Amino acid sequence: METHVLLFLVAIVATAINSIAGGGGLLTFPVLMTVLPPITADATSAVALLPAYMAITWAARKHLAPVRHWFWLFVGPSMLGSLVGSLLLNWSGNRSFTVLIP
Numbered sequence: 001m002e003t004h005v006l007l008f009l010v011a012i013v014a015t016a017i018n019s020i021a022g023g024g025g026l027l028t029f030p031v032l033m034t035v036l037p038p039i040t041a042d043a044t045s046a047v048a049l050l051p052a053y054m055a056i057t058w059a060a061r062k063h064l065a066p067v068r069h070w071f072w073l074f075v076g077p078s079m080l081g082s083l084v085g086s087l088l089l090n091w092s093g094n095r096s097f098t099v100l101i102p
Contacts, residue, residue, distance in 0.1 A: 011048055018052035038094045
């Protein structure tokens with residue numbers, strides 16, 4: 001099967017999995033690593049699955065109302081963790097990242 005078709009099919013399945021329960025990156029990341037360097041594959045996987053996160057959050061918004069106060073409590077630490085993780089990933093390079101990949 002041609003690589004582009006495989007990537008397209010994996011993206012559809014991973015987005016559906018992410019919309020239901022999360023974990024779509026377990027499909028997209030390894031497939032992307034076959035054609036991209038590790039850090040690029042990780043970033044591409046995260047961006048590709050972003051619409052699934054936004055869609056499920058929008059669809060479940062009425063169920064999130066009782067825990068809305070938690071959102072604001074976790075925004076700061078989430079942004080800080082994302083920034084630190086991104087910087088570490090950028091500074092460490094592909095070789096170090098490959099060692100950390102399970």
